[in-house]
Amino acid sequence: MKIAVASGKGGTGKTLLATNLFNVIQQSGYAVDLIDCDAEEPNDQQFIKGKLQGQQLVTQNIPVIDKDRCTFCGKCQEFCQYNAIIIVRSHQHIRVFEDLCHDCGACGYACQSGAISWQAKTTGTLTTYEYNQHSLLVEGRIAVGVYSSVPLISQAIKGAKPEQITILDAPPGTSCPFIATVNEADFVVLVTEPTPFGLNDLRLSVQALQHLNIPFGVVINRGGLGNQDVHRFLTENKLPLLDEIPFDRRIAQLYSEGELITNNISAYNKQFQELFIRIKKQIEHDRDSHT
Amino acid sequence: MTEIAILSGKGGTGKSSLSAALATLASKVVVADCDVDAANLHLVLHPDNYREETYVSGQKAVIDAAKCSHCGACMDYCRFDAIRQTNHTFQVIETACDGCQLCTRVCPEEAISMVNQDKSRWFAADIPNGKMIHARLAPGEDNSGRLVNLVRDQAREAALELNTDLILIDGPPGIGCPAISSLTGIDKVVLVSEPSKSGIHDLKRIVKLAQHFRVKIYVVINKYDLSSSLSKALEDWCQLMRIPIIGKLPFDRLVVDAMVNGESITNWAPDSAISHEIRKIWNKLIQHE
Numbered sequence: 001m002k003i004a005v006a007s008g009k010g011g012t013g014k015t016l017l018a019t020n021l022f023n024v025i026q027q028s029g030y031a032v033d034l035i036d037c038d039a040e041e042p043n044d045q046q047f048i049k050g051k052l053q054g055q056q057l058v059t060q061n062i063p064v065i066d067k068d069r070c071t072f073c074g075k076c077q078e079f080c081q082y083n084a085i086i087i088v089r090s091h092q093h094i095r096v097f098e099d100l101c102h103d104c105g106a107c108g109y110a111c112q113s114g115a116i117s118w119q120a121k122t123t124g125t126l127t128t129y130e131y132n133q134h135s136l137l138v139e140g141r142i143a144v145g146v147y148s149s150v151p152l153i154s155q156a157i158k159g160a161k162p163e164q165i166t167i168l169d170a171p172p173g174t175s176c177p178f179i180a181t182v183n184e185a186d187f188v189v190l191v192t193e194p195t196p197f198g199l200n201d202l203r204l205s206v207q208a209l210q211h212l213n214i215p216f217g218v219v220i221n222r223g224g225l226g227n228q229d230v231h232r233f234l235t236e237n238k239l240p241l242l243d244e245i246p247f248d249r250r251i252a253q254l255y256s257e258g259e260l261i262t263n264n265i266s267a268y269n270k271q272f273q274e275l276f277i278r279i280k281k282q283i284e285h286d287r288d289s290h291t
Numbered sequence: 292m293t294e295i296a297i298l299s300g301k302g303g304t305g306k307s308s309l310s311a312a313l314a315t316l317a318s319k320v321v322v323a324d325c326d327v328d329a330a331n332l333h334l335v336l337h338p339d340n341y342r343e344e345t346y347v348s349g350q351k352a353v354i355d356a357a358k359c360s361h362c363g364a365c366m367d368y369c370r371f372d373a374i375r376q377t378n379h380t381f382q383v384i385e386t387a388c389d390g391c392q393l394c395t396r397v398c399p400e401e402a403i404s405m406v407n408q409d410k411s412r413w414f415a416a417d418i419p420n421g422k423m424i425h426a427r428l429a430p431g432e433d434n435s436g437r438l439v440n441l442v443r444d445q446a447r448e449a450a451l452e453l454n455t456d457l458i459l460i461d462g463p464p465g466i467g468c469p470a471i472s473s474l475t476g477i478d479k480v481v482l483v484s485e486p487s488k489s490g491i492h493d494l495k496r497i498v499k500l501a502q503h504f505r506v507k508i509y510v511v512i513n514k515y516d517l518s519s520s521l522s523k524a525l526e527d528w529c530q531l532m533r534i535p536i537i538g539k540l541p542f543d544r545l546v547v548d549a550m551v552n553g554e555s556i557t558n559w560a561p562d563s564a565i566s567h568e569i570r571k572i573w574n575k576l577i578q579h580e
């Protein structure tokens with residue numbers, strides 16, 4: 001079972017939720033893994049301090065052109081939708097812009113002269129940490145200047161073990177990296193703030209998840225700040241409110257120091273345990289109403 | 292023309308609230324909301340749109356079932372796993388398709404065509420002290436870097452029309468393509484940071500990026516009172532790098548109150564200490580040449 005934790009914007013408490021949820025689940029004795037899919041800004045590892053177990057390089061293919069075979073016919077350039085190949089025929093010049101290449105393979109298909117072969121290029125890393133014996137943290141990290149984190153995210157999630165719980169810390173926003181993550185989840189926990197900005201971002205995420213038909217519930221973070229509009233929005237649209245984490249300076253302080261609130265404040269440990277039970281119930285409820 | 296961007300490297304540092312405040316302090320300005328994935332500034336600046344345009348973010352493949360002979364070539368060639376076969380019909384998974392068009396080229400029946408992704412919009416609007424260009428990227432649509440470029444081009448045009456030299460850019464989070472598009476060719480960048488371990492880490496990454504583009508860098512520490520030791524560490528690092536810190540803002544509930552009431556903090560509570568500090572930031576920013 002995969003549970004994604006997502007929010008329309010970074011900084012709403014997504015990492016707080018994902019890491020503390022992971023912590024209480026593993027404390028209850030379940031085998032659980034955490035995959036940090038926020039590959040542009042991964043920071044789960046600052047809270048889940050496990051033992052480094054291994055690192056895997058993620059690569060993409062880049063075309064390499066054999067200038068002796070190339071006839072400079074221009075077909076590969078024509079087929080490339082990403083302007084990653086430039087040919088100056090008069091100068092017998094051909095060049096691949098690696099940063100623009102999406103690894104689609106069209107140029108290889110286009111070339112009739114057998115001038116194109118493939119080379120691997122590193123686009124990021126998947127680092128695995130062992131945490132308390134039966135749990136792993138997998139951190140996806142994209143190299144600077146890579147066009148998209150989607151291939152890396154897909155590969156990270158592919159490693160999830162189907163028989164156990166996996167928490168996915170989703171990238172912010174509602175564009176492709178977010179979709180690539182939530183699409184693999186059985187359930188999504190959307191984190192928001194009770195403010196106009198929070199509501200605006202929540203609306204966009206809800207729209208996206210409803211369109212994709214993925215079940216979800218909402219957690220309000222920094223409850224007590226702002227106003228009641230998020231609550232009203234949830235009631236009006238019959239969306240499940242899973243939990244509310246109060247605005248508490250102690251949380252902000254622990255968070256800034258890279259500490260888990262469920263290890264430091266027992267009331268929050270209890271609250272997260274209960275949240276986990278509520279998520280499980282909600283998943284069962286959604287499953288029943290589907291069949 | 293002076294283009295100033297507000298960036299943060301990560302979300303939730305109060306970047307948009309600061310952008311909104313600076314935008315209302317300017318006498319005549321064009322505001323470009325380049326946080327196209329999660330635009331928020333319109334909630335505070337209340338732009339009055341006079342123009343709405345479609346933004347085509349890309350294309351996706353569609354298979355015409357009537358023409359398909361089920362040969363499976365498209366599925367074999369697609370490197371994005373975007374074509375699936377379910378009870379004998381071949382279908383494109385919209386969210387996985389990258390728009391590379393290879394399937395249309397390999398299909399022997401010419402059964403595949405490309406359709407535009409046209410659900411995203413961009414807007415030009417009036418605000419009391421100038422104009423605003425903003426956009427809305429539809430869920431699952433990509434190429435936000437290109438949309439940022441479009442918003443910035445339109446902002447420059449609006450600035451000429453308005454006869455102002457000043458463009459204020461609210462940038463996107465992260466260090467990816469849209470952040471790079473917000474940084475290229477600008478004059479000054481204000482990096483909003485906060486005193487947390489991840490905040491320092493993210494600041495370092497975005498400073499590196501900004502230096503690469505030879506932009507003048509300024510730092511504002513938001514919620515500096517969250518941790519005095521980490522705040523000190525931030526300041527020391529900036530000093531070492533010779534990056535001026537032009538303001539330190541405390542956590543203040545007034546900022547949230549202002550947002551709830553759809554106002555910038557400097558309009559909502561002009562006499563508050565935090566508004567005073569933000570005005571100082573603004574003056575330093577436009578004086579520093």
Ligand code: SF4
Pocket residue numbers: 063079080081082083084085096100101102103104105106107108
């Ligand atoms: S693999 Fe695709 S994107 Fe890369 S160069 Fe070839 S055609 Fe262009």
Ligand code: SF4
Pocket residue numbers: 065069070071072073074075076077087094110111112113114115116
């Ligand atoms: S298609 Fe092949 S032969 Fe033609 S320009 Fe490209 S690499 Fe050269």
Ligand code: SF4
Pocket residue numbers: 104351352368369370371372373374383387388389390391392393394395
């Ligand atoms: S356009 Fe490219 S990514 Fe999309 S389905 Fe066709 S081959 Fe796959």
Ligand code: SF4
Pocket residue numbers: 354358359360361362363364365366381397398399400401402403
């Ligand atoms: S390549 Fe064309 S004919 Fe063959 S399965 Fe795909 S759509 Fe159908």
